Amino acid sequence: MNTQLKTADSLGLTSVLVGSLPDTLMTDAAPERYTVEAVLSRKVQPVEVAAIEGPDVSGHLTASGYPAIQLHVSDRRLVISNTNLEELRDGLASVIADQLERVSGDEREARERAASDRQAASEREHERAAAVVALASSVTF
Secondary structure, X not given: OOOOOOOOOOOOEEEEOXXXXXXXXXXXXXXXXXXXXXXXXXXXOHHHHHHHOOHHHHHHHHHOOOOOOEEEEEOOEEEEEEEOHHHHHHHHHHHHHHHHHHHHHHHHHHHHHHHHHHHHHXXXXXXXXXXXXXXXXXXXX
């Protein structure tokens, strides 16, 4: 279960790129599994790309019953290999969406934590500088 709060900057998918699907779909010659490209809701940060293509997401897909699925980010597209539209419709899309939201939430939390750390360091430096000035002011000649 995803416990992260979805925000306006959460990474998600908007639609399937129909033009990227095999021309033979819904015919006798249709492949059982193929690559589906989906449009991402925003530009993906490099750290998010690494997470999406990394072992944690792959492991989660495997644990969720999708061991053959491979994800790759290409510009503003998520390339989903070894799947089909029915599998996506019947649950895989939700699993992927949850993982994208988790990845973007993790990146957002790391960014906020870094900003907080920088602010705390700045405050400590300001206090140190004030203490140096006070100490220097206490010196009399």
